[in-house]
Amino acid sequence: MPEVAFWQGNEAIAYGALAAGCxxxxxxxxxxxSEIAEIMAERLPKLNGRFIQMEDExxxxxxxxxxxxxxxxxxxxxxxxGFSLKQENLGFAYMAEIPIxxxxxxxxxxxxxxxxxxxxxxxxxxxWGTHGDHGTICYAPASVQECYEVTVKxxxxxxxxRQPVLILSDEVIGHMREKxxxxxxxxxxxxxxxxxxxxxEKFVPYRPDPKDDLPCMASFGDGYTWHVTGLTxxxxxxxxxxxxxxEKKMKRLMRKxxxxxxxxxxxxTESVDDAEVVVLAYGSVARSSLKAVHDARxxxxxxxxxxxVTLWPFPDKEIEKLARKVKTIIVPELNCGQMVLExxxxxxxxxxxxxxxxxxxxxxxPEEILAVIEEVA
Amino acid sequence: xxxxxxxxWLRTRFFxxxxxxGCGHGIIMHALLRALVASKKKKSxxxxxxxxxxxxxxxxxxxxxxxxxxHGRSLAFATGIKLAKPELTVIDVxxxxxxTAIGGNxxxxxxxxxxxxxxxxxxxNIYGMTGGQASPTTPVGSMATTxxxxxxxxxxxxxxxxxxxxxxxxxxxxxxxxxxxxxxxMNGIKKKGxxxxxxxTHCHTTFGRKNNRRTPIDNVNFFKNNSVPLAKAKEMSxxxxxxxxxxxxxxxxxxxxxxxxxxxLIENVRGK
Numbered sequence: 001m002p003e004v005a006f007w008q009g010n011e012a013i014a015y016g017a018l019a020a021g022c023x024x025x026x027x028x029x030x031x032x033x034s035e036i037a038e039i040m041a042e043r044l045p046k047l048n049g050r051f052i053q054m055e056d057e058x059x060x061x062x063x064x065x066x067x068x069x070x071x072x073x074x075x076x077x078x079x080x081x082g083f084s085l086k087q088e089n090l091g092f093a094y095m096a097e098i099p100i101x102x103x104x105x106x107x108x109x110x111x112x113x114x115x116x117x118x119x120x121x122x123x124x125x126x127x128w129g130t131h132g133d134h135g136t137i138c139y140a141p142a143s144v145q146e147c148y149e150v151t152v153k154x155x156x157x158x159x160x161x162r163q164p165v166l167i168l169s170d171e172v173i174g175h176m177r178e179k180x181x182x183x184x185x186x187x188x189x190x191x192x193x194x195x196x197x198x199x200x201e202k203f204v205p206y207r208p209d210p211k212d213d214l215p216c217m218a219s220f221g222d223g224y225t226w227h228v229t230g231l232t233x234x235x236x237x238x239x240x241x242x243x244x245x246x247e248k249k250m251k252r253l254m255r256k257x258x259x260x261x262x263x264x265x266x267x268x269t270e271s272v273d274d275a276e277v278v279v280l281a282y283g284s285v286a287r288s289s290l291k292a293v294h295d296a297r298x299x300x301x302x303x304x305x306x307x308x309v310t311l312w313p314f315p316d317k318e319i320e321k322l323a324r325k326v327k328t329i330i331v332p333e334l335n336c337g338q339m340v341l342e343x344x345x346x347x348x349x350x351x352x353x354x355x356x357x358x359x360x361x362x363x364x365x366p367e368e369i370l371a372v373i374e375e376v377a
Numbered sequence: 378x379x380x381x382x383x384x385x386w387l388r389t390r391f392f393x394x395x396x397x398x399g400c401g402h403g404i405i406m407h408a409l410l411r412a413l414v415a416s417k418k419k420k421s422x423x424x425x426x427x428x429x430x431x432x433x434x435x436x437x438x439x440x441x442x443x444x445x446x447x448h449g450r451s452l453a454f455a456t457g458i459k460l461a462k463p464e465l466t467v468i469d470v471x472x473x474x475x476x477t478a479i480g481g482n483x484x485x486x487x488x489x490x491x492x493x494x495x496x497x498x499x500x501x502n503i504y505g506m507t508g509g510q511a512s513p514t515t516p517v518g519s520m521a522t523t524x525x526x527x528x529x530x531x532x533x534x535x536x537x538x539x540x541x542x543x544x545x546x547x548x549x550x551x552x553x554x555x556x557x558x559x560x561x562x563m564n565g566i567k568k569k570g571x572x573x574x575x576x577x578t579h580c581h582t583t584f585g586r587k588n589n590r591r592t593p594i595d596n597v598n599f600f601k602n603n604s605v606p607l608a609k610a611k612e613m614s615x616x617x618x619x620x621x622x623x624x625x626x627x628x629x630x631x632x633x634x635x636x637x638x639x640x641x642l643i644e645n646v647r648g649k
Contacts, residue, residue, distance in 0.1 A: 026457055045646045050460045050639070055486035059453035062446065062483075066457020069444060070465070074457075092447050200421065220442035221462045223421045227388075227437055229445035238391050238437060 003182040009147040009173040010077075012180055013103055014039035016151030017075045019185040021192075022101070023049035024072035026063030028056055028082060031115045032171045033105040036077035057085035065089060065098050069228060071219030073155055077103035081112060083122055083129070090164055091130035092230040094253065097206070097215065099158035099193060101151070103167045105174040106283075108361050117361030118171035120283055120334040124341075126166050127312050133250060135257025136312035137264055138166040142286040144178045150309065156191035157264060161256050162214055168311060170334070172284035172363050193217045200224045206249075207235040213255060257313055266309035267318055271297060275304025277377050278322060279330045280343060282308050284363055289332060292369035301377040311339065316346035323350040328376045332356040332364055352376075383410045386420060388440045395434050399593030401552035401578030405499055406435050408555050408576075409468065412562035416466075424467045426455040428475035431506045431580075432499040435470045449480025452487040455494050463636035466566060467493070473500040473514040477533045481513075488542030488571050492635040495565040495572045498535050501580040509583025516620075520587035535575045536627050545570030547628040551577040553600035554624070561626065570634045577622055 007015070014036045017025075025040035037053070044051040050067060054060045060076050067074040078086060083104040093100050108114030109121045122129075126138045137157050139150035150167060158165040194216040196203050205226040206215045215235075218224035231239040232246050240246060257264065271293065272278060281289035286307045296303035306322060306329075308315050323329065329351050331340040340355040347353050356372050358364055379387075387410075396402050413423060423441040427433035429448035436443040442465070446454045451469050459467045476484050476498045487494060503521060504510040511521035513533045520527060539547045546568040548561040558576050565572030579585060579596035590596045600622065607625030610618060 024457070024461055045639075045643045048643055048647070052456065052460055054453060054456070055482050058450060059456075059483055059486070062450045062453030063457030063460070066444075066454040066459075067461045068457075069454075070458045070461035072461045088447055089450065220424055220444075220458055221422060221465050225420050225440050225442055227443045227445065229437065230447055231445065236390070238388075 002184055005180045005182050006177060007144050007180050008035060008175055008177050009141065009144045009169055010035035010105065010175065011039060012144045012147035013077070013151045013167065013169065014043070016148035017101065017155065018043055018047065020073065020152040020155035021187065021190050022073045022075045022155060023047060024064065024067030024074040025051045025076065026054055026067060026074070027060040027076045027078065028054055030057070030079045030082045032107055032174050033077045033079045033103060036103060040075070057082040058089060061086040061089040061100070061102065064100050065093050068098050068100050069220055071222065073099070073159065075101045075103070077105070079105050079107050080109045080122055083125065087130040091132060091134070093164040094130065094134040095132070095230050095232070096228045097162040098164070098228070099162055100164050101154045101158055101167065102164055103169060106168060106170040108359070114361045116171065118284060118334060118363055119359070119361070120170055120285065121338070122168060123311060123335065123338040126168050133254060135163070135254055136166065137161065137163070137257060137310070138168055138312040139309060140168045140282040140311045141173055142283055142307060144173070144176060145180045146309070147173065148180055148182065152185060159191045159193045161260065162193065162217055163256060168283070170283050196224060204235050205237045206233065208252060213252060213259060261313045264310060265313050265315050265318070267315040268307045268309060270305040272304035272306060272322060274302055276302040276327045277330065277373055278304040278306050278326050279332065279369060279373065280306045280319070281332050282311060282339065285332050285334060288364040288366045289369050291366035292373060295366060295370050296373045296377070301373060303373050303377070314342045314346070316342065319343060319346040320348065320350065323347040326351050328352045328354055330354045330356060330369070330372055330376065332358070332369055334358055334363070379407060379410070380414070382414045383407065386410045386413065386440055388438055391437055394438055396431060397582045399581060400431070401501065401596070402431060402435060402499060404552040404555050405497065405558065405576050405578060406438065408559040409470070409497060409562055410439070411559045412566060416563055416566050418466050422465055424455065424458055424465050426451040426458070426467065426469045428471055428480060430472040430474055430504065432470055432472035432475065449475050449478065450483060451475065452480065452483040452494065452496065456487060456490070456492055459492055459494055460636055460639065463493070463640065467495070468566070469494055469496045471496060471498050473498065473502065473535070474504050474512045477513040477535060477538070485538070485542040488539050488544040488573070490635045491543060491545055491570045491632055493569055493571070495562065495574065497562060498573060498575040499578050500535060500575055501578045501584060503580050503584040505580040505583050509580070509587070519584070521584070536573065539573035540628050544573045544628060545630050545632050546572035548626040549575040549577070549622070549624050551600035551604055551622060551624060552579070553597045553604065557624070564626070564629070568629070569637070570632060
């Protein structure tokens with residue numbers, strides 16, 4: 001019998017991380033994500049793990065990357081202002097291909113913004129916040145149950161693809177308390193990073209495995225000597241100015257997510273088969289949206305619901321398919337229109353895309369979304 | 378010429394290095410490698426972390442577990458590595474910009490935490506790689522590309538900063554005294570706690586050419602003529618010490634080390 005818990009979203013992320021094998025947390029206090037750090041501080045020593053509160057957000061992610069280089073599955077958690085500070089070393093982890101999981105419990109911005117109120121203003125920052133090209137994997141949970149589940153998936157993806165994986169939660173999801181049927185996680189089914197099979201003398205740290213185009217990863221202290229750098233590097237991990245080597249590295253970085261896109265993309269739909277109007281929403285907004293769609297159906301409106309679970313890679317192919325058979329796609333977001341740009345790209349004029357935006361720190365009420373559905377139906 | 382054993386710690390595959398002919402960084406790398414060999418360290422159990430700048434390239438040239446991080450952040454990465462695997466020997470090689478400007482916060486907190494990492498600060502008083510801009514250790518009155526009328530900001534004393542922040546071992550040497558530098562690095566590695574070894578070096582290419590120390594030998598002579606051992610400095614007045622480089626061991630104390638404390642905490646928590 002699975003355990004039933006009554007958790008906040010932040011708690012579910014912390015417990016999901018532990019179930020996923022996370023044994024290192026480096027971070028810095030910030031509202032509304034601090035509960036994650038607090039739980040890790042309490043739990044990790046009991047599991048022979050490591051928790052460290054660093055001097056700032058930048059150091060928090062740096063220590064987290066260090067923990068991963070030394071072989072531990074590693075997590076850091078933050079919110080908007082801290083997510084901005086973490087972008088520098090997030091880029092390092094993309095370039096050096098270090099698996100880590102970064103949680104951003106979104107609050108209103110820009111700057112200090114609204115520390116205790118909800119928003120979805122970091123969607124594009126999650127994709128493009130750090131400088132330079134890279135593929136992004138980002139989950140947006142819409143329930144406490146899902147916080148737990150996507151955290152396990154995020155660790156598996158980080159280890160599998162050797163890159164940072166993001167979880168974009170928001171203040172409502174982070175602090176909302178609801179029932180969780182805690183899934184039993186079999187540790188032997190978790191994804192572990194691919195270890196080198198070559199002897200140390202023959203080890204080439206960034207040489208991709210021809211089978212999946214991904215390099216294995218040694219840990220410091222495991223008998224291998226190798227170089228990790230944020231400079232563009234060759235298969236030896238050493239800085240290069242050679243055009244061919246630079247292109248090879250950059251193309252492979254981008255291919256990671258592109259090549260495995262179909263394995264990573266996740267979404268949920270409801271009542272879309274005969275729908276004329278679809279509400280497309282993620283995170284906390286998906287909850288008000290689903291209620292609005294149910295209410296619209298009761299009123300005889302052919303309304304449907306589409307929820308990206310992964311914001312990045314974006315479920316564009318699936319949305320394009322949907323756009324071919326519906327009239328209007330309503331995109332409510334707690335920002336001035338970020339994900340809607342991706343929706344418009346995917347839809348490419350095949351249906352009408354209607355952004356609905358709220359930036360007052362509150363969550364949409366179902367009736368507000370229902371009113372829009374009724375207007376366009 | 379380095380000994381065979383020291384030579385085996387070099388990644389000659391990645392040479393030539395980027396340092397200018399006559400740069401002091403090579404002297405420091407040699408001193409570090411001699412100290413590692415003398416301390417009987419294994420390459421696969423030794424971590425060299427670095428930040429950004431000429432100094433940071435040292436990590437790449439050493440055949441160990443090396444991580445060339447972001448500007449100023451190397452100590453934060455090194456802290457994560459050391460905490461995850463306290464059995465590793467962790468050395469952090471930094472420039473003066475890394476240590477006292479962009480990484481100043483990480484530096485003082487690594488000192489405060491007293492985590493068992495040996496920080497080697499290669500102080501050449503300038504941002505060399507970017508072409509010679511003033512750093513927080515550029516002496517007042519010195520010329521740099523960003524202080525074309527002479528530096529007016531007071532400079533940091535790295536050793537006093539480390540001492541004030543709580544490091545358990547603090548020493549200073551110069552590239553004109555490589556045996557002493559090697560000894561201090563060895564002492565730092567041996568010390569269970571955060572060690573800071575500041576080694577005064579030079580950038581004749583960017584700092585020297587604007588400050589009458591154009592050649593490497595001008596700089597070696599400058600260090601020889603201006604270094605004052607700590608014992609002697611204690612008998613000198615502040616006026617007499619102006620512009621001098623005090624060398625020696627400033628702090629050598631035994632205080633609880635961070636990873637030992639953390640492992641004890643784990644044992645305590647798990648025992649219950």
